[in-house]
Amino acid sequence: MDKIRTRYAPSPTGKMHVGNLRTALYEYLVAKHEGGDFLFRIEDTDQGRFVEGATDLIYRVLKKTGLEYDEGPDKDKGNGPYVQSERVKSGLYMKYAKMLVEKGEAYYCFCTKERLESLRTPVNAASEDDDDKEVKEVRKYDKHCLHLSKEEVEANLKAGMPFVIRQNIPTEGTTSFTDANYGTITVNNEDLDDMILIKSDGFPTYNFANVVDDHLMGITHVVRGNEYLSSTPKYTRLYHAFGWEEPIYIHCPLITNEEHQKLSKRSGHSSFEDLEEQGFLPEAIVNFMALLGWSSGTDREIFSLQELIEAFDYHHINKSPSVFDMNKLRWMNGEYIKALDDKKYLEHALPYVKQVVTKPYDLEKIAMLVKTRIETFCDIAEKIDFFEELPEYDTEMYVHKKMKTTKESSLEVLKDLLPRLEALDDYSIAGIEKTLMGYIEEKGIKNGQGLWPIRTAVSGKQMTPGGAYEIMEILGKEESLRRVRTAVDMLEK
RNA sequence: GGCUCGUUGGUCAAGAGGCUAAGACGUCGCCCUCUCACGGCGAAAUCACCGGUUCGAUUCCGAUACGAGCUGCCA
Numbered sequence: 001m002d003k004i005r006t007r008y009a010p011s012p013t014g015k016m017h018v019g020n021l022r023t024a025l026y027e028y029l030v031a032k033h034e035g036g037d038f039l040f041r042i043e044d045t046d047q048g049r050f051v052e053g054a055t056d057l058i059y060r061v062l063k064k065t066g067l068e069y070d071e072g073p074d075k076d077k078g079n080g081p082y083v084q085s086e087r088v089k090s091g092l093y094m095k096y097a098k099m100l101v102e103k104g105e106a107y108y109c110f111c112t113k114e115r116l117e118s119l120r121t122p123v124n125a126a127s128e129d130d131d132d133k134e135v136k137e138v139r140k141y142d143k144h145c146l147h148l149s150k151e152e153v154e155a156n157l158k159a160g161m162p163f164v165i166r167q168n169i170p171t172e173g174t175t176s177f178t179d180a181n182y183g184t185i186t187v188n189n190e191d192l193d194d195m196i197l198i199k200s201d202g203f204p205t206y207n208f209a210n211v212v213d214d215h216l217m218g219i220t221h222v223v224r225g226n227e228y229l230s231s232t233p234k235y236t237r238l239y240h241a242f243g244w245e246e247p248i249y250i251h252c253p254l255i256t257n258e259e260h261q262k263l264s265k266r267s268g269h270s271s272f273e274d275l276e277e278q279g280f281l282p283e284a285i286v287n288f289m290a291l292l293g294w295s296s297g298t299d300r301e302i303f304s305l306q307e308l309i310e311a312f313d314y315h316h317i318n319k320s321p322s323v324f325d326m327n328k329l330r331w332m333n334g335e336y337i338k339a340l341d342d343k344k345y346l347e348h349a350l351p352y353v354k355q356v357v358t359k360p361y362d363l364e365k366i367a368m369l370v371k372t373r374i375e376t377f378c379d380i381a382e383k384i385d386f387f388e389e390l391p392e393y394d395t396e397m398y399v400h401k402k403m404k405t406t407k408e409s410s411l412e413v414l415k416d417l418l419p420r421l422e423a424l425d426d427y428s429i430a431g432i433e434k435t436l437m438g439y440i441e442e443k444g445i446k447n448g449q450g451l452w453p454i455r456t457a458v459s460g461k462q463m464t465p466g467g468a469y470e471i472m473e474i475l476g477k478e479e480s481l482r483r484v485r486t487a488v489d490m491l492e493k
Numbered sequence: 494g495g496c497u498c499g500u501u502g503g504u505c506a507a508g509a510g511g512c513u514a515a516g517a518c519g520u521c522g523c524c525c526u527c528u529c530a531c532g533g534c535g536a537a538a539u540c541a542c543c544g545g546u547u548c549g550a551u552u553c554c555g556a557u558a559c560g561a562g563c564u565g566c567c568a
Contacts, residue, residue, distance in 0.1 A: 049568080164566055203566085230496065253561095318505095320498090323503095328518040370530090373530045
């Protein structure tokens with residue numbers, strides 16, 4: 001069997017949409033699972049939609065996610081160029097389009113926009129009551145220019161008339177193709193439009209360039225979104241028209257938002273960049289995307305990219321759309337954070353800590369306190385803000401049923417503890433623990449009765465990462481005492 | 494409107510004629526515990542609907558409903 005070759009062929013039109021990212025991932029996995037090649041090609045045939053810098057963005061994401069390609073614009077293995085706008089310059093697509101014209105599989109079309117417009121036939125606007133008056137139209141080209149004589153075509157061309165080249169699809173019969181995921185699909189040719197292959201600006205359309213390049217680059221497996229399923233018969237006809245072998249198609253289900261609608265920019269987490277900004281790790285994003293529409297068939301959920309390569313079998317890709325579940329991504333990201341070694345963790349976490357804490361505390365200790373308590377790095381801020389500034393809080397917080405504390409008991413504890421803490425010089429966890437536990441044992445009270453008031457006093461919060469010892473160690477003697485005194489004042493009022 | 498695809502708990506999903514219908518996220522409860530997490534244990538919750546085929550359908554077939562995609566000189 002020939003070596004598998006797949007390709008990721010995005011259009012540089014903006015951020016890296018998660019749907020695109022998953023396609024890239026699957027392309028990569030399909031190839032790598034079998035030791036094949038993964039190519040990277042840029043499809044920039046639509047000058048109107050080209051976004052400056054979008055190409056660099058794609059490079060960056062591929063690098064961050066570890067999707068390393070074997071061939072690409074900066075890695076020519078003899079199949080280049082790998083950027084379609086560069087391929088256009090050599091007249092490549094025009095050459096192949098003309099081959100099809102020669103064979104009668106395509107034809108020149110000189111129809112004006114106006115004529116095309118007149119072909120639109122309104123479909124009975126299903127007039128329900130609602131104001132859903134979206135005027136539906138059916139527009140299928142009528143093959144008008146197919147009937148032009150060779151002489152007429154020549155004359156038009158000579159006169160410099162703008163033209164496109166269209167695919168000539170039979171009006172009868174059927175076309176079938178087989179998808180690895182969805183099985184064999186057959187459509188009536190009369191439902192297929194004579195799609196444009198070469199645009200009037202001389203650029204190929206995506207559909208055409210895609211087929212030509214996939215063939216020329218020896219692509220064996222084409223992975224793409226479900227949205228291409230209905231145009232695939234046209235691809236099939238193109239391959240047949242050229243006499244080329246079709247690749248294996250692997251169509252993937254859609255990714256939707258919680259409302260089961262196509263994930264759009266509005267959802268706020270539709271691109272890799274969005275997710276990165278929201279504090280997610282590339283490894284977690286990749287892991288999560290892999291599981292959206294694919295399952296290993298085992299109980300396993302956490303996979304490194306390498307482990308995905310080993311486990312990935314494209315026959316297990318699902319058919320039905322998957323909801324992008326933020327909850328699960330957050331959980332998974334938390335798992336990845338916990339699994340990070342401390343050095344790497346701190347590299348990620350420290351910048352977030354610095355945004356909140358400017359006082360000269362031990363930021364690494366603060367960061368370590370939240371490691372098992374966050375799901376994304378953006379969760380850090382609200383958990384550690386009390387270090388910077390003692391928040392205003394209600395003394396009701398000292399009343400805790402389960403801890404068996406009241407305002408009175410708390411005040412007593414804090415007043416008892418104050419001189420001991422003033423006398424203490426060793427503000428290490430061990431030193432603080434010794435002092436506090438010594439007092440608790442002496443008094444014969446429960447741990448909670450002694451520790452709840454002090455933790456509340458030094459943090460001003462109901463919930464904190466770490467307990468009283470850890471917080472006081474970081475705060476140090478001076479600030480700890482200040483906060484305890486503040487608490488005593490508040491409780492004495 | 495036409496064409497195409499899809500439908501297992503709230504979500505991701507395994508299962509491919511006979512099972513108490515896996516597992517995970519989330520939710521809830523319990524344990525651990527100075528709070529919150531972490532960790533451990535447990536619970537609730539699912540085969541869209543209707544017909545067929547079959548001794549037997551979540552699984553096969555056909556309608557229905559619902560959802561989605563395409564219907565661009567976008568990809």
